[in-house]
Amino acid sequence: MHLNIMEKSELNNNHINSSFQREKWFGHEFLYEFHGFWFTKTYLETTQKVLENFKPHPKDVILASFPKTGTTWLKALLHSITHRYDTKDENSLTFNHPQELIPSLETNLYVQEIPQNNTNSQEFISTKNPQKSRILATHIPYQIFGGVLNSSDCKVVYVTRNPKDTLISLWHFLRKSKNFEQDPWELGAAVDQFCKGIVPFGSYYDHVLAYREESLKRPQKVHFVTYEELKENPKNCVEKMGEFLGCPFEGENREEEIEEIVKICSFEKLSNQEVNKSSELPKVFPLPYNSFYRKGQVGDHMNYLEDEMIEKIDNITREKFHGIGFMYGI
Structure with missing residues (x-):
């Protein structure tokens, strides 16, 4: 079950201190437990701000994901699908990192006050027009964020990735x-x-x-896709996302439109854009733009994990996923 409104207020009455169970992570970082999930101090604070302040519009699209499962790629794809007829937006991926085109709620919009010259982010926060479609991203679990998502007719696109590749991507x-x-x-x-x-x-x-359970219950609300599906058949995935988002590919040029989006959003194309190779730091994130692109390969974990490590993760995957019929991750 997701948090109800009363449970959300729990964060208002507690400082992030010893009242929260915490575990050592790395460096000087600790992770804090909140309703069964773990957050850094910053993410726990910004999650509180999201729960208190974010009101999704009926036409919003929320890109939800666990960290390092293909979020940046999906940002590029969703932006290209929904802006494909916008002539003013033709070169947006050439000059803008996907993280800037689709801001993340807890890592961009609510992490600090947005500078006045950052007009795109200001617009996402302050717009009062419920007819204006926005694409926003989040890593917040559905168990915590579901009440907010269900408060409007917004749509959710969720991407996941093989757990072993997810871990290695996060580690790098x-x-x-x-x-x-x-x-x-x-x-x-x-x-x-x-x-x-x-x-x-x-x-x-x-x-x-x-998120998968919600996609099965309400496929018109939540669209669930895997990183491996995107790699294996990107054209089919793009077509399905267009239909889900209410902007289907139609007419005699539909195949060309899909192929063009797949091409401009390919890992090779995106990773070689100068803006994505930049060592500059985003305004509200501690790692450089080029940290979001590495290999983008399926199965890269085999280059790093020892056999016993793989088996340890696979055992959990069998229990958690395969045990309920979700044959994924091994």
């Missing part, structure tokens, strides 16, 4: 942090904590299953 991502150099997150410890669910926004398994 964090290696670019200064805290990692001071106190590394050793791979063995990373596997242990991932299996226990003690990672940001974890448990991974509970995160995935709640």
Whole structure:
């Protein structure tokens, strides 16, 4: 069950201190438990702001995901699908990182006051027009965020990825942090904590299953797609997302339109854009723009995880996923 309004207020009456169970992560970071999920101090604070302040519009699209499961790629795809007839937007992915085109609620919009010159983010926060379609991203679990999502007719697109590739992608991502150099997150410890669910926004398994369950119950509300499906058949996935979002590909040029979106949003194309190779830091994120692109490969975990590590994660996957008929992740 997702949080009700009374439960949300719990954060208002508690400071992030010893009243929250916490676990050491890496560097000087701790993770704090809230309703069965784990957050950094910053993410717990910004999640509170999202729960208190965010009101989705009926035409909003919320891109939900567990960290490092293909979020940046989906941002590019969703933006391209919904803006494909906007001539003013033709070169947006050339000059803008997907993270700027589709801001994340708890890591962009509510992490601090938005600078006045950041007009795009200001518009996302302040717009009062419920007819204006916005695309916003979040990592907040459905169990916590479901009440907000269900308060309007907004649509949700959820992407997930093989748990082992997700862990390795997260591990590499964090290696670019200064805290990692001071106190590394050793791979063995990373596997242990991932299996226990003690990672940001974890448990991974509970995160995935709640959104998947909603997609099965209400496919018109939640569209569930895997990273592996996107890699194997991107044209089919783009077509289905267009239909789900209410902007289907139609007419004699539909195949060309789909192929063009797949092309401009390919990993090779995006990772080679100058804006995405930049070592500059976003205004409200501690890692550079180029940290969001590495390999984008399926099965990359085999280059890093030892056999016993793979088996440990697979055992959890069999229990959590295969045990309820979701044959995924192994």
